[in-house]
Amino acid sequence: MTVAQAKPKDLPVGANLPFIYREYSAERLKQALHKMYLIRQFEEGAEESYMRGLIHGTMHLSIGQEASAMGICMPLTNDDQITSTHRGHGHCIAKGAEVSRMFAEFFGKTTGYCGGLGGSMHIADVSTGNLGANGIVGGGIPIAVGAALTAKRLKSDRVVISFFGDGANNEGAFHEALNMASLWKLPVIFVCENNGYGMSTSMARSTAVPNVADRAAAYSMPGVIVDGNVLSDVAEASHEAVRRARAGEGPTLIESKTYRYRGHSKSDRNRYRTKEEIEDWMTNRDPIVRYENELMEFGIIDKAGVEAIREAVAKEIADGIEFAKASPSPEIRDLERYVYTETV
């Protein structure tokens, strides 16, 4: 089963076109740009609200990594599932969540996806297949394997994506999970978003192999490396992995090489990397700019079209924040609700 359409008529033809231009309609391609902007502006909005004291705690922003979240989710249906990470806002939006309810969660309100109990680090939308971000590095990886076991046992056509960072590949859970997934040929796809660092620790200083994808060999599954800032490349790798998974051929490990612009969290002094490195990624490899230019080059969208998307997104963000502000806070008397399942 695939949600992608056959080669659309409204696009330039040619075998050399990047994957997504052969696979998707102009409408879906524009939607992808819309969502990438939505992710970026959502996080900018969250960051600003945090600075203004409207959001407490901490948060991990994925600004600069939007193509990775979006590209992986493009071939997924609403029935497919993901497990996400502490840097999970992009995954949540790409999978289909509403930004208003995400803001409400960050503001600690009852209308939030977790009723104000989870916050940024536990953002989830089970209704669109997001089983949740995670406060534990690597915590979601075996859970995705479990969800894939369910999919296989119930013979649903579902695939499960496990997002995680480069840092997570050194946790035992990663290795144990990959082994079982491969052993049992489960419909799960391991997506390592390698942004170069786990907090302050570079891949070179933490990991004995140069690429996380190299680990795939040890678990007898394909290991694929893609430029995580090129939407089409990410989507293409995801398509093939999803095809394999649905066909019962087992898991794939995709390493999506990307970069985070912001500090690790709100307490980062950026001492472990240079300004030049950050600026280079921001000015030369921004995933949104890159995709937008491509769309314009192929005549799929024009300047006015891009402007319309930006404006629509800005309004969605502003409305979302208003919704969050106006929403009620949970009551202290409900503190113990949800610790266990209520019995009637």
Add this chain to the structure above:
Amino acid sequence: MDQAVRELSYAQAIQEAMAIAMETDERVFLMGEDIGVYGGAFQVTGDLVERFGADRVIDTPISELGGAGVAVGAAVTGLRPIFEFQFSDFATLAMEQIVNQAAKMRYMLGGAVSVPVVMRFPAGSGTGAAAQHSQSLEAWLGHVPGLKVIQPATPYDAKGMLLAAVADPDPVMIFEHKLLYKTKGPVPEGYYTVPIGKAAIRREGRDLTIVATSIMVHKALEAAKTLEAEGIDVEVVDLRTIRPMDKETVIESVKKTSRLLCVYEGVKTLGVGAEVSAMIAESEAFDFLDAPIVRLGGAETPIPYNPDLEKATVPQVPDILAAARSLAMGGR
């Protein structure tokens, strides 16, 4: 010997203790996630990597189980590791090495080795970090024979108890409440130790004993001030070590005041307060009690994200005031 006393924060006091330990003993080194250039998630190691180099301030990969095990192995074979967990919650990933290995190795080998490892755990709620970054798991480790478990409440104790932990031949687990890191207090320069296993009476009183741990010591002292104005004279005992527990100090205090309130942040049920209460119930102090023992602990829930709910999950000063008032009034 007079050592100059300065005001240091709790985090600075710990950092100073680690620096002194490394200066005076070549075997001492630090391991943990992002403790090098980053300076630690709570800036406790700070710039120590610049002073001692990356060979002695070692950034580990994100590998709690393996990292803790490496520290145990190094300790058994002659080094003195101080292992930092980024959050105490991640002790759950390393439980195997802590509980099955570090705690039992000496015993299982009939005394052939000892395990002089120190592990540091930033703990507690109050930072809006939600359910997986806010727990108080000290009672978990307190349940394991072979481990020593401490909870210093002041900068002075944080330094002195860490130095005592490094000198200790057995594994010592240090729970540091995150909200204490920025609190300040007098700390002498140079080397000194504060004994593990000894409680401290922070305030003497006649009417009621509050036994508190970690940040709750400060909340209890604040409550005691208010209660003094109301004519209730509170004695505050800072437990400092939960394994081995200082029975004598607690028992003597309760014999004097005849009333006991235990205040701790960990989940109330099966926690530190249960042990303190049982200790009194089993001792000669039981006959001195004028009212049932009262425990104030964490709510029976994970720590929620919403800030008001988060506050409501752990004892606050008004809760201590209310409990102390009714306890002082109740009984015979």
